[in-house]
Amino acid sequence: MIDEVMKDFYRIAVPLPNSPLKELNSYFIKGEDRNLIIDTGFNRAVCFEAMQEGIEKLEIDLMKTDFFITHMHADHSGLVTRLATESSTIHFSRIDSQVFKRDGGWNTMLEFAGINGFPENELMRALNNHPGFKYSPQTVPDFSLIDDGDIITVGDYRLQCIATPGHTPGHICLYEADKKAFLSGDHILYDITPHIESWAYQINSLQDYIDSLEKVYTLDVDIVLPGHRNFFTDLKGRIDELKEHHESRANETLEVLGHDRKNAYEIAAGMTWDIDCESWDVFPIAQKWFATGEAIAHLRYLESEGRVKRNTDSEIVTFTAA
Numbered sequence: 001m002i003d004e005v006m007k008d009f010y011r012i013a014v015p016l017p018n019s020p021l022k023e024l025n026s027y028f029i030k031g032e033d034r035n036l037i038i039d040t041g042f043n044r045a046v047c048f049e050a051m052q053e054g055i056e057k058l059e060i061d062l063m064k065t066d067f068f069i070t071h072m073h074a075d076h077s078g079l080v081t082r083l084a085t086e087s088s089t090i091h092f093s094r095i096d097s098q099v100f101k102r103d104g105g106w107n108t109m110l111e112f113a114g115i116n117g118f119p120e121n122e123l124m125r126a127l128n129n130h131p132g133f134k135y136s137p138q139t140v141p142d143f144s145l146i147d148d149g150d151i152i153t154v155g156d157y158r159l160q161c162i163a164t165p166g167h168t169p170g171h172i173c174l175y176e177a178d179k180k181a182f183l184s185g186d187h188i189l190y191d192i193t194p195h196i197e198s199w200a201y202q203i204n205s206l207q208d209y210i211d212s213l214e215k216v217y218t219l220d221v222d223i224v225l226p227g228h229r230n231f232f233t234d235l236k237g238r239i240d241e242l243k244e245h246h247e248s249r250a251n252e253t254l255e256v257l258g259h260d261r262k263n264a265y266e267i268a269a270g271m272t273w274d275i276d277c278e279s280w281d282v283f284p285i286a287q288k289w290f291a292t293g294e295a296i297a298h299l300r301y302l303e304s305e306g307r308v309k310r311n312t313d314s315e316i317v318t319f320t321a322a
């Protein structure tokens with residue numbers, strides 16, 4: 001499905017089968033000399049076909065096309081090496097590019113999941129079912145690295161890069177001040193709440209995320225164009241909702257912990273999740289993985305606020321109320 005959002009600016013809906021996100025919004029901007037494609041879908045046939053269809057219908061010449069990837073997740077970056085040509089520039093966050101250098105960082109993540117109570121005998125199955133492991137680019141893309149404040153110009157559009165760490169450490173949004181348009185990637189979604197996870201205690205991704213919400217709060221915006229689902233207009237209202245959501249999730253995390261000593265996996269199992277499953281035991285393994293990462297992000301945040309204590313005296317990290 002193709003929508004014209006603004007002049008020479010289109011949205012291609014790329015299906016993401018079996019994902020609660022349903023579709024990725026890929027944005028195509030047509031310029032006189034160069035075009036820009038923002039985000040690409042998973043590296044899998046169904047996404048590739050949808051992108052090809054958009055490219056053909058919009059008569060995009062890939063030899064004259066550059067790419068911008070909002071963050072490293074495979075539903076955004078997956079197809080970029082297949083679509084880029086030798087003349088393409090691939091704009092990508094300097095910080096998220098580190099993940100590709102570390103071969104995805106999967107081993108470190110698995111080890112970390114293990115010390116947080118994720119069952120050892122389930123770790124390999126979790127990895128093999130992780131969309132990032134299955135559908136990332138097969139080769140490391142040749143990136144042109146970007147930082148906060150950089151400007152990308154295409155056609156009539158002047159896009160300002162805004163670093164918004166949280167959903168990933170290197171997530172970048174794009175702001176078009178004249179058109180009052182904000183491409184929010186997965187930083188701000190309307191129909192669903194962005195996934196905030198943490199796979200290292202050095203990073204406080206939920207605090208980073210809240211700071212990044214505040215960073216874009218005062219932007220003068222008429223339309224928000226997110227990485228998934230519907231466009232929306234009320235940026236401030238949505239930011240207020242997201243901040244409230246995470247505060248109540250943090251409180252729920254504390255309630256699940258109660259007066260016990262629990263690990264992150266056990267806490268994730270006790271939290272409520274918006275998924276069509278009767279109990280934690282029958283959750284798809286990938287969802288258990290995401291839930292554990294999200295519980296860790298909230299626990300790390302609560303720890304930084306002095307509301308929980310992290311115990312590292314045994315092999316498995318546990319938490320108690322402070």
Ligand SMILES: [Zn+2]
Pocket residue numbers: 071073167186
């Ligand atoms: Zn994402």
